[in-house]
Amino acid sequence: MAQANEIDSELSWRVLPSRLRFAEASEIERITPASCIMEDEPLPSPPAVIALRESFGDRKPPDITRKITACVACRKQKPEEPDYMSPPVVDMSNAEHQASPEKQSREEREPTQTWEVIMDPRGGPASIPASCLSENIRAALPNSFPTSRKPDLISTGIITLREALALFDTYHLRLDHFLYRILGDxxxxxxxxxxxxxxxxxLCTIGALHSPSLGHLFDTCFAEYKDLVTSQVFSKNANADDIRGLCIGAFWLHELSWVLIGNAVRVASDINLHSGIYKALKGDREGYVQARLYYLVYVCDHHFSVAYGRPPMSREGFIIESASKLLDTEHATEDDARLISQVKEWSVLGKVFDTFGVDVDTAIxxxxxxxxxxxxxxxxxWFADWHESFSENRRVGNYPQKGVGFHFHFAKLYLCSHAFRGVPAGENAAxxxxxxxxxxxxxxxxxxxSILRVIVSDAEFRSFMNGLPLYFDTMLAFAVVFLLKVATKYATVIRIDTSKILxxxxxxxxxxxxxxxxxxRQHLLVVIAEGLERLLVRCQLPVQMTQEAAYHASPAMEPPPPFEMGWMENMASFDFQTNFPDMDDWWLHYNSSIGPGRAMGHVV
Known part of the structure; x- marks a missing residue:
């Protein structure tokens, strides 16, 4: 035991001075590169150690070595003086701390995309060509947990839970029923x-837009909604419920509608919503839900493409041709019938667009x-098939039936306005x-x-206007401008009563x-109402002057020619989607240079 203590003492004595020498060098300037390194070489054994080992018959000296240890200053100098003769030594225990925070954050945000070749053993050679390649999203996004609740505008404190519940009720109990229940289940x-x-x-944003008491939350909710849409554009995790959120925004938010529905169409294609019809017709409920959502995307897309002179992004095909068959499945409801009626109508209007194009300056x-x-x-x-198909709805009254008539007149107006293409105003029009x-x-x-008479005479339908999607507001504005142009520039051609129209x-x-x-105040119909009122005043003044002139004129004189309103030449369209001017003067800013949206106003 005494010998062992002596050995420990001897070893401690030989090791301690070097440790102390390194620890006591508190100032980097006094340390030379060699003074803080202890070479990795065997240490000679003292006599006591040798004697102890000999007593056990083992004369091999102990392998006592010291690791190379360098101070901070020396470690900084060693990239400057690399040792090309020996491989670099990497301290893996400190690797995590050596990586820059920026690099770690970037790697977490932008995971490496991993792709793999797959072969479905259930399928045959007749498959989608690109189906043999698949992106392994789980491997690409190791930190994503689809089952966990993600932060939203409630959990982040943007609005309170009580406010969110009230906004949800506003949307869920009324607005969602105008659009065939986008929320689904x-x-x-x-x-x-x-x-x-x-x-x-x-739904919080649209709820706030239509809430009498919580309208002040609109700007806050709208800002959050735009941020989420922006982040969703490049997301790999978009799902069917994100599509619902995009469609809800597109139907009611005029500033973003075209962008939102474009993104919804893309995501719908990414997750193959169009293929759901095959399973739906076999009775599969998941396929039914997919097909139903695709039809919503289709209708929303056509709302903001055909009427604005844009080619629809969603395509025709088996899913559109088979739309009526969905109603024969066990899962179909009356809301589905209303939705399919819209699919059928817009399929016709899409063909009108393809046939006649958007050149409003050339006669058909x-x-x-x-x-x-x-x-x-x-x-x-279409009107005959669907007009008597729907009963009163406990959430939106008689809108299902009355809406068929309103849509019919919108569609007829759009189609028949083609007759005015390329027709000059005045006497030459005949x-x-x-x-x-x-x-x-x-x-x-x-x-x-007929559209205007519904607004004037039907109190129930007027109550729907604070809730119906943007398409109704836009087409109502177009109907008014169409009539004013006809009444003031083509009255002698098609024999209409100008005073009656005014x-x-x-x-x-x-x-x-x-x-x-x-x-x-952010609702589009508010802007339209104010603009149409100003427009009417400008129309009425020349008419009054013309009528007074006709009253005082000699009976033998010819009636004065229809007055010219050059300022109306600049009102070729109501493209509220992409060209929304100043609210106070919007009706004077639209001109023929706007572009594709000009097709909205076929009357020249």
Missing amino acids: HISLNSVRVASPLLTAA APETIPQLRRYSIALDT QCFSPELEEIANAGVLSAM SLVTQTVAALRGITQSMH
Whole structure:
């Protein structure tokens, strides 16, 4: 034991001075590179150690070595003086701390994409070509947990849970029923929050836009919604509920509609919603839900493409041709029938767009008039098929039935307005109107007047206007401008009563003033109502002057020619999606240089 203590003492004595020498060098300037390194070489054994080992018959000296240890200053100098003769030594225990925070953060945000070749053993050679390549999203996103709740505008404190519940009720109990229940199976706020923060923000934003008491939350919710949409554009985890959130925004938010539906179409294609119809027709409920959501995307896309002179992004095909068959499945509801009716209508209008294009300055070719008539007959058939199909809804009253009529008149107006393409104003217009075109033009006037009469005479429908999607607001504005242009520039051609039309427009403007008094100032219909009122004033003044001149004129004199309103030449469209000017002067800023949206106003 004494010998062992002596050995420990001896070893401690030989090791201690070097440790102390390194520890006591508190100032880096006094340490030379060699003074802080202890070479890795065997140490000679003292006599006591040798004697002890000999007593056990082992004369091998102990392998006592010291590791190379360098101070901070020396370690900084060693990249400057690399040792090319020996491999670098990496301290793996400190590797995590040596990586820069910026690099770690970037690697976490931008994981390496991993792809793999796959072969589905259940499928045969006739498969989608790209189906043999698959992106391994789970491997690419190791830190994602789809089952966990993601932060939303409630958990981050943007709005309170109580406010969110009230906004959810505003949307869920009324607005969602105008659009055939986009929420689908989601009947609670909690369900929506688990499904998608984007969907949560969407319904809160639209709820605030239509809430009398919580309208002040609109800007806050809208800002959060835009941030989530921006982050979703490049996300690999978008799902069906994100599509719902995009569609809800597109239907009601005029500033973002075209961008939102474009993204919704892309995501719908990414997750193959269009293939759900095959499973749906076999009775599979998941396929039914997928097909139903695809039809919503299709309708929303056509709302903001055809009427704005843009090619629809969602395509025709088996899923559109088989839309009616979905109603024969066990899962179908009346809301599905309303949705399918819209798919059928927009399928016709999409064909109109493909046939006639967007060149509003060129008259339609005489040989295309029979095709235009066929489209008109198709719309008449559509109205006959669906007008009596729907009953009163406990959430939105008689809108399902009345909405069919309103959509029908919108569609007819859009189709029949083609008759005015390339037709000059004034006396020369009569030379361009064949009897067939005149008949089509008159049908367009009747549809436009029918739209305005509904607003003026139907109190229940007026109550729907603070809730219906943007398409209704846009087409209502177009109907008014269409009639004002016809009444002031083509009255002698198609034999209409100018004063009667102006009276109807006046009543419509008054009705819109009453509708919008209690609406959120950010609502598009508020802007439209104010603009149409100013427009009417400018139309009425020249008409009054013309009527007074006719009253004082000699009976032998010819009636004065229709007055010219050059300022109306600049009102070719109402493209609220991509060109939304100053609210106070919006009706004077639209001109023929706007672009594709100009097709919205076919009357030149």
